[in-house]
Amino acid sequence: MTLTGAGSVTRAVARSLLLGLTLLWLAGVLGSGIVLKRLIDQKSDDELQESGAILMSLVSHTEDLLITAAVLGETKPGPTTGTAHERFIYQIRDAAGGVLLRSHNATPDLLDVPLQEGFVDAGEWRVVTIADPVNKRFLQLADPLAERREALVSALLWLTVPLGVLLAFAAFIVFRASRSLVQQVQRTALAVSRQDPQALGLLPLDGVVTEMRPAVEATNRLLARLAEALEAERSFTYNSAHEIRTPIAAALAQAQLLAANATGTGLTDQADALVRALARLARLAERLLALARAEGAQPLADEWVDLARVVQLTVDEFHHNPRLRGRRIVGEASPARVRGDLDAVGLAVRNLVENALVHGAGGTVIRLVCKATRDATTLAVIDDGPGAPGTDVSSLTNRFARGSGAAGGGAGLGLSIVDTLARRMGAKLVLSSPVEGHRTGFEARLVWNATSSAGAVAVPTGTSSRSARSPDRIGKG
């Protein structure tokens, strides 16, 4: 998990929680609004009813005025409701519906509602009708519905406004909490990503949250199992190499001793044939061991490898080899180093030299050349043998592939092994035949691109006094 990913998880958690909280809050506000409206209506109706009763009693004291008004056939403005804002309007009507008295702010058509006791909505008004059976009059009192709406809106507003503050506060709390939790996961993820493939240590359990602990413990069990498997493979590869090489060496040495002692006897040919067969067996075993190592799951080291020293050691290894058959092996080493695995580089170069020994027969020299440029670092094994005429050299990296003009003795595994090792090291194997500028020869070049991968950073060796323009020649067969 990357840091960006962790951040997005935090935001996603915060967003979900806040959205849920908002929806829940709004649902609460809606429910509250419904209940509140009912309560406001109930309270206002009670108040209206009570005010109507009071007003009815007041009207009974103005009976003369009402009678006079009835005689005159006029409606008179009655006494005000006495409220500061004159919320109420009213009218007194007789049984026939005629208006006997009305408040000064009531228009004639405003309260055109039936003379029936109870509440009714009329336009923007809530009207209560109260009957006076003694005087056969009806009082109709109304208050504005807008006022009720204002009260409801105001109440809802006071419920909603704090939500903003609450959401901001909740967002902060949620972000902090989720970030803290994600950081726990992130620490575990970082511990996994920083695992040294060479060591495969267990993940630390300190500071791991309870929910993550089973996952970390399970990962540790897997890592321990993986480490055991890798160690078993490494041990098998290493020990089997030792166990196989020694008896082959013993058989080959005894055969060579026999051949030496048989010189001049009739057994010379048989002894020499035995030596050749055992030598071929030895080379095949070496190839198979190398193949097992190249294709094994063992992680490769990521360390600085001095290619000049690899060249020198490889020349030293081969410069007495009888299979040179008169050829020389020389090193031309300029300061060059790459990030990689010393043993893997050594195995690759050794296989390239073995390839040159087998297929470069007839040549005079095998050259090991390493150098570093701004773009790449290379280590090449070049022979001046016949090369691989008429062969697609790129196909030579296929397992058991041999060039069309290849001499016998090769297992067809060497270049495949080197190609596998090169890819594992972040390098590439480049083959060419004939050698550039020549009519024959074969060149196998390991190339570490300076920018292609982290495992193949190539820089000149800073501490060496050797000049890159004048490579040192090493050894001679």
Added chain:
Amino acid sequence: MRILLVEDDPTLGSAVRDYLTRETYAVDCVECLAGARACLPGNYKVVVLDLGLPDGDGLSLLPLLRKEIDPPAVLILTAQDRLSDRVRGLDAGADDYLVKPFDLPELAARLRALVRRRAGRRSPQIELGALVIDPGAHEVRLAGTLVELTAQEYALVIAFAEHPRQVLSRQQLEDAIHTLDQSALSNIVEVYVSRLRRKFGRHSIRTIRGFGYQWGVAGTVDGEDGE
């Protein structure tokens, strides 16, 4: 020339010992570190050392070898083929490193190169006055004429050639040939010195009374021989 071979595989060890003996080396062969320590101090020119020995890592013998008055060259002969193993061995002080399986002629060539390097010679041939020795071909020529020598005689000539102008003790000369001739002759050195004088001339080997023998002027038959 005496060589100590430390190799725990008896089949391989016997083949190497016998082959090197054919090459006129005097070889002591042991199969473990304890056996090697028991052989020291010894007048070995080269130690051929396996690494994976039953009683420990062969490299642990190197400090002991360095304490010798004339420390022998060390050639590691091992199945450990990784480049890091080679680096470890050479960095520990070994002079050469050969991985099993190997060719016996290659081992012999490497031993000759080691001896040549120790003697500070660049040429594979040894020149001792009119005497020219080609260790690779086991040929000895006196003024251009090939001289036929037995293995024991050749070993003595090499011993003198490796120490020009030095007086070699009787023990040193016995060490040079002791595994080549297991006879119980008490005067074996005198026998072979006498044979060499017949082939190279009376003055070829001088006897230094109380000390030993010194290579003199080969190719002359007249005059005092110092005896």
